[in-house]
Amino acid sequence: MSKVVEISPTTRHEGHSKLVLKINDQGIVERGDWLSITPVRGVEKLAIGKTMDQVPKIASRVCGICPIAHTLAGIEAMEASIKCEIPQDAKLLRVILHAANRLHSIALHNILILPDFYLPGTDTKINPFAKVEPVRSVAARIIRLREIGQTIGEIAGGEAVHPSNPRVGGMYRNVTERARMKMYDLAKEGRQLATDQMEFMIAILRNFQKRDYCVVGNAKVPMPKDLGYHNQGYMAVDPMYGTNSLAEHPTWQPERWAESRPWDWYMGEMEIDFEDPSYPIGGTTKKGTKANPQMEACTGVPTYDGQPVEVGPRARLVKFKGYDEKGTVGQHIARQLEYVDCVYAILKSLDALNPSGKVLADPIPQGDGSMGWAANEAPRGTDVHLARVKDGRVQWYEMLVPTTWNFPTCSRALTGAPWQLAEIVVRGYDPCVSCATHMIVVDDDNRIVAQKLIQ
């Protein structure tokens, strides 16, 4: 007979989410729901009536982990709506900023996932903050990689977190030759570190994959060979940067996208009847508590060709580089393979960048209200922003962020995994939950009375 267990909150990722799992007598997940319980931001509503220059800056504030992707996707959605082509050097600066952000993001994710894995040849889980080797030098390498990514981002984008340099029509300013050389030197240093770090992580992941069991709390959990497998398909628009509706051959089609309500997708109200006080940290939710994923989920469920899809590093590699490894480990390895791609994207763009080049379009049209969209390959996957701009003001704005796509897909991938490993599957998606929340209106009786649906 199946039982219900709840892990709330899930840890070591951005935002606030929880897992509600229906498990069989062996503890294997029969049906899993992973849902966001981060309060909604409402950025789409805030945007209406604001100027096209303000909105991407507001959109950036939806989250502090991938603000660069949101800024760039927001700006390019505006540019697509007003039909503004930006100068080549501005585009290059954006690619540098984008790749630098992804470099830092992968390194950050390494810190978050390392405690799930074992030092090869031992039964010791890795504590990235331990003062012993080899962990100490790995942690130092990760910190340096983040520093490199953020410093390059600061130079190209003005700020490493909420970049100030990008604007509708291009960039505010180009960099000097000295700054270009500084970024080049940093990227060269990063290239070696990224290669070393990638190799280290792949070794750790392969070792984890070969293990027979894994210890979680007091339980010795057998390792399934198909941990995190799903058959939902992939979506990616570019191996590195992105595309938009002005492109000659857009790689994303808005007509294939639809959105359904969590009401139609997640499980209904149920009582938790299984608990494990030894589960890290502080045990699972107490028996007898009620869970209601349908009502608690703060995201819509976007579908592409009628199905939820996976976005992120593996999707990019599958779509553009012939990668075919499934499961959580395959996903992690795809992410590590992107380390070096980021550095080469930076180096290539720096080679092409002309520091004396123009970085702002002239003139900048003010828009006629037509719909434009831009899809940006954020560290966690395809980040699509859609906008209508008329006379410089935003009339309609929509954000389709990576983790929103991944929520239902990952929920499917939980099936067949021991429940104790569900969080490991979730972390494979490098979730960034807070920006994934959408506009849903709930009345006093907790019923959905309105939701932003596709127009």
Add this chain to the structure above:
Amino acid sequence: MGTELGKYKVCVSARSTDKEIMWKAQDGGIVTSLFAFALEHGIIDGAIVAGPGARPWQPRPFIATTREELLSARGTKYNISPQVSWLKEATRSFGLDKVGIVGTPCQMQAVRKAQLYPVGMRDVPDKVALAIGIFCMENFPYKSIQMIVEDHAGTKLQATKKMEIGKGKFTVITERGKSIALPLKITHKYEQPGCHVCLDYVANLGDISTGSVGSPDGWSTVFIRTKKGEETWNKAIAAGCFETKPIEQVKPGLDLVSKLANEKISKNKKTVEERATFGVNKALRNPYL
């Protein structure tokens, strides 16, 4: 008062040994020479200085990364130059790791505040390598300088070669050698009102601060205040960038600096106190409390 000169390690009277700098320097050419030395020796990667702006005698802050650019910013321009506005950008699209900045006492306060509370100044605090403060009694908006020079001194700004404030006079020297000295009581009303609450005359928060007061003509008084300032100064002295005299041996000496600093502080303290009761039950905040 005793604290009017701030904390300092050494005080000397100095002038640059570089003829090219001295040719157009305001007094002793201290700031330009020190930045040029620091730039050549890798102590700074670039410096935020007040170069020529869009209109005659209007300063425009910019980031000088070569000696030629530094030379273009020689001399004092007695109106507002927002130096700190470039501080963050210097570390961003200019890619500087070691930034030099010159500014008035209030600008030194801003730089130190940005270092202490880097709100909106991420990764900037550790990149300020050399902050040089200049003595300042008050500053003028650009309009005021136009009025003083063009109306009171009857001189075209374009034809002005140098402006000086000293010995109770605002002196305008023209290209054709004419010198017009205006008593400072004429210029007082043109001062920027914000300057009247400032209680710092000698840039207490600079690594090094300098100004003409206290030294003979063509020389500058230099306070070396911090360890960083001392290291740079000693290296510059060893490299022969400056000739120096002990401040005790020059006329008018530190007594005059103290006198003027005390005058500024006591005069402006009155304004601060007056403002405490100014307005309709909305006293203005004392910036020093």
